[in-house]
Amino acid sequence: MKKDKFKGYAKWGYIFCIPFFLAYAIFQLYPTVYTIIIGFTDLKGVTTTTFHFLKNPFENYSFILGNSMFRKAFGNTIKLWVCNFIPQISLALLLTAWFTDRRFKIRGQGFFKVIFYLPNIITAATVAILFSALFGFPMGPVNDILQNLGLIKEPYNFLIKKHASQYIVMFIQTWQWYGYTTVILISGVLGISTEIFEAAEVDGASGWQTFWLITIPNLKTILLFTLVTSLIGGLNMFDIPQLFVFGGGPDNATMTTNIFIYNQAFKGSYQYNKASAASMIMFVIIVVVSAILFYLLRDKDEAALERIKKEASKAKKQRDKEAAKASASAGE
Amino acid sequence: MADTEKKIKVAPVAKKVNHNPALKVVIYIVCIILTLLSIMPFVIMLVNATRSTNEIQAHAVSLIPSKYFFNNLKILTSKSFDPKVGFMNSMIVSVGCTVLSIYFSTLTAYGLVIYDWKLKNAAFRFIMAVMMIPAQLTTIGFYQMVYKIHMTNHLSMLIIPAIANSSMVFFMRQYMVGALPYELVQAARIDGGKEFYIYNKIALPIMKPAIATQAIFSFVTSWNNLFTPMILLTDQKKYTLPIMVSLLRGDIYRTEFGSIYLGLSMTALPLIIVYLILSKYIIAGVALGSVKG
Numbered sequence: 001m002k003k004d005k006f007k008g009y010a011k012w013g014y015i016f017c018i019p020f021f022l023a024y025a026i027f028q029l030y031p032t033v034y035t036i037i038i039g040f041t042d043l044k045g046v047t048t049t050t051f052h053f054l055k056n057p058f059e060n061y062s063f064i065l066g067n068s069m070f071r072k073a074f075g076n077t078i079k080l081w082v083c084n085f086i087p088q089i090s091l092a093l094l095l096t097a098w099f100t101d102r103r104f105k106i107r108g109q110g111f112f113k114v115i116f117y118l119p120n121i122i123t124a125a126t127v128a129i130l131f132s133a134l135f136g137f138p139m140g141p142v143n144d145i146l147q148n149l150g151l152i153k154e155p156y157n158f159l160i161k162k163h164a165s166q167y168i169v170m171f172i173q174t175w176q177w178y179g180y181t182t183v184i185l186i187s188g189v190l191g192i193s194t195e196i197f198e199a200a201e202v203d204g205a206s207g208w209q210t211f212w213l214i215t216i217p218n219l220k221t222i223l224l225f226t227l228v229t230s231l232i233g234g235l236n237m238f239d240i241p242q243l244f245v246f247g248g249g250p251d252n253a254t255m256t257t258n259i260f261i262y263n264q265a266f267k268g269s270y271q272y273n274k275a276s277a278a279s280m281i282m283f284v285i286i287v288v289v290s291a292i293l294f295y296l297l298r299d300k301d302e303a304a305l306e307r308i309k310k311e312a313s314k315a316k317k318q319r320d321k322e323a324a325k326a327s328a329s330a331g332e
Numbered sequence: 333m334a335d336t337e338k339k340i341k342v343a344p345v346a347k348k349v350n351h352n353p354a355l356k357v358v359i360y361i362v363c364i365i366l367t368l369l370s371i372m373p374f375v376i377m378l379v380n381a382t383r384s385t386n387e388i389q390a391h392a393v394s395l396i397p398s399k400y401f402f403n404n405l406k407i408l409t410s411k412s413f414d415p416k417v418g419f420m421n422s423m424i425v426s427v428g429c430t431v432l433s434i435y436f437s438t439l440t441a442y443g444l445v446i447y448d449w450k451l452k453n454a455a456f457r458f459i460m461a462v463m464m465i466p467a468q469l470t471t472i473g474f475y476q477m478v479y480k481i482h483m484t485n486h487l488s489m490l491i492i493p494a495i496a497n498s499s500m501v502f503f504m505r506q507y508m509v510g511a512l513p514y515e516l517v518q519a520a521r522i523d524g525g526k527e528f529y530i531y532n533k534i535a536l537p538i539m540k541p542a543i544a545t546q547a548i549f550s551f552v553t554s555w556n557n558l559f560t561p562m563i564l565l566t567d568q569k570k571y572t573l574p575i576m577v578s579l580l581r582g583d584i585y586r587t588e589f590g591s592i593y594l595g596l597s598m599t600a601l602p603l604i605i606v607y608l609i610l611s612k613y614i615i616a617g618v619a620l621g622s623v624k625g
Contacts, residue, residue, distance in 0.1 A: 009446075009447050009448075009527070010447060010448060010449040010450070011449075012443070012446075012447050012527045013443045013444075013446075013447030013448065013449035013452060014443075014449055014451075015443070015527075016439050016440065016442055016443030016447070016531070017439075017440050017443040017444065017455060019436050019439065019440070019495055020436055020437070020439075020440040020459075020495065020496050020501065021455070021496075022495075023436070023492070023493065023495035023496035024462070024496035024498070027474070027492070027493035027495075027496060028462070028465075028467065028470065028493070028496060030473070030477065031470045031471075031472075031473035031474035031476075031477055032465075032470040032473060033473070034470075034472075034473030034474075034476060034477060035469070035470045035471075035472050035473035035474075036473075037473075038472060038473060038476065043476075049476065049479065049480050095363075098359045104355075104356055104359060106356075106359060106360075106363075108363075110612075110615075112363050112366075112367065113615050114608075114611040114615060115366075115367045115370050115371065116366060116367075116370060117611075117614070117615060117618065118370050118371070118374075118604070118607065119370055119373075121552060121603055121604075121607045121614070122374075122556075122600050122603055122604070123555065123556040123558075123573065123574050123577065123599055123600070123603065124556060124558065124574075125556075125558050125574040125575075125577045125578055125599075126574075126577050126596050126599045126600050129577060129578070129580050129581050129592070129596060130373055130374075130377055130596050130600075131373070132581065133377075133589065133592055133593065133596070134373060134376065136392070136589070139388070139389045139390075139392050140392055141376050141380075141392040141393045143392070144391060144392040144393050145393055175369065175370075179370070180618060183615055183618045183619055184618060184619065186619070187618075187619030187620075228464075232464065232466055235466075236466050236468050236469070238468070238558070238559055239558045239559070239574075242558075243558075243577075243578055243581055246581065258468065258559075261472075262559075262563075265471075265472050265475070266563060272472055272476065275472050276472045276473070279469045279470070279471070279472060280469075282469055283465075283466075283469045283470075286466065286469075287464075287465075290464060
């Protein structure tokens with residue numbers, strides 16, 4: 001019945017979707033394939049567009065994997081992401097627990113959410129340069145405040161210290177993103193049926209128990225979403241470390257893989273081929289890690305349900321077959 | 333109203349459990365500290381934009397604006413930082429991206445929801461699969477392609493790719509399934525409406541709430557984008573605001589602190605104002621995106 005209503009209009013479905021797929025093919029699929037191809041060639045130099053395939057196709061890949069700078073950049077990227085994700089998600093969970101606990105009835109939640117999310121909306125380039133000014137030496141605002149509070153005697157040059165610049169980049173990332181995560185988690189909690197919370201209250205569960213035994217398990221999907229999007233963003237980290245301290249920072253302490261790729265391709269000897277290989281390595285890492293996370297954190301109940309369904313249908317088929325056999329033999 | 337209702341319902345149960353009033357004080361203190369942390373960098377930035385470099389070097393933190401705003405402005409604009417050019421270019425790119433991605437994403441979603449065609453499910457599955465791929469990792473191929481056709485300093489190369497925005501298509505589709513009844517399209521057809529006419533005059537207006545949310549985020553994302561413009565644009569007249577801002581980090585402004593803060597303020601203040609006006613919708617949009625996505 002429904003099929004008839006659609007008849008004759010099918011071609012419009014293609015017409016409406018063609019612009020998307022055309023633009024996707026030209027501006028995303030083709031560049032992706034092109035990047036993969038360049039990774040196997042000798043393409044370098046600022047005005048070069050012609051290339052030859054290498055005799056050893058994986059030469060660029062083995063160069064990148066053996067390159068100490070790439071390894072360092074990869075280590076930094078992981079470190080910067082982990083050390084900003086953990087405080088960020090902890091702070092967001094804490095704020096979520098506080099804001100959604102009806103026994104506290106925190107006032108001004110709307111105001112706090114708006115203010116906590118504010119840093120996220122500001123251009124990352126602006127934020128990075130603002131912080132490099134705030135941590136300026138010898139008379140930046142942070143040095144000024146620390147000296148006035150008597151915490152340090154001499155002005156401290158944060159931007160040339162390896163660990164200090166790493167910590168500041170982590171701080172900026174956390175500062176920019178915890179508000180976003182908080183808003184998302186709170187909306188997730190508001191989506192959980194209130195009856196569960198009421199039942200827990202009647203049973204005399206403490207706020208802590210309610211949070212760990214009811215809120216967290218129900219937030220699993222949203223936590224997974226946050227984790228995966230944050231990880232993809234983290235592995236692509238560029239703006240803040242690039243502009244906070246130039247050129248990878250003191251002793252390359254804030255060099256991320258994306259800055260490495262940028263420097264390979266668009267600076268020095270313009271080694272597009274090696275940068276492409278590095279891009280593809282990161283690409284594979286991101287796809288594999290997201291797939292693993294989705295698999296590990298998939299809804300176990302749903303998966304179990306699926307399995308039961310499958311087994312049930314298998315058993316049913318088996319039964320049908322046997323029944324058919326039985327009826328066939330009975331017919332004889 | 334809703335609040336009082338909740339209170340009445342909850343009250344008899346809640347009184348059984350005593351909570352620690354000290355903890356409530358702690359919560360407010362933490363929230364106030366976080367509020368200060370969020371705001372202070374911007375307050376210092378705005379105040380210092382009006383102070384002279386000498387004043388800043390004597391005391392970097394002050395809450396009292398000074399009178400060197402125009403002096404800072406003169407120094408700022410006498411060098412390569414040109415906020416007008418950056419602002420215009422960013423405006424062109426962001427508006428272009430937003431309009432294209434909204435129109436074509438909704439169009440694609442409409443094609444997926446309203447019509448029944450052979451490859452429909454395959455197309456939707458494909459869009460979902462490519463949603464997670466970060467575009468930054470294919471920049472080198474993109475750059476080479478654009479370079480080959482001699483379009484590196486054209487803003488259009490930052491705008492046209494916005495036609496294919498897979499996560500927006502996904503969002504629009506999810507919204508449309510619930511918001512646009514098929515009967516409405518049928519009725520419009522009986523009245524003699526052509527397919528594109530129905531889409532423009534009936535589907536688009538119904539999608540307004542989803543479009544508003546997505547438009548804000550699309551605009552902000554492309555306004556703040558640094559990576560792609562930085563690779564494609566080498567001509568200073570084509571610089572977008574984030575690249576313009578990155579000039580402030582260079583040697584030419586090394587000791588002109590007042591001007592640096594002013595340049596930063598000029599890029600941040602419009603966003604802060606627009607954000608505070610639209611904050612209600614933006615926060616709701618963030619929450620909605622997570623639930624739907």
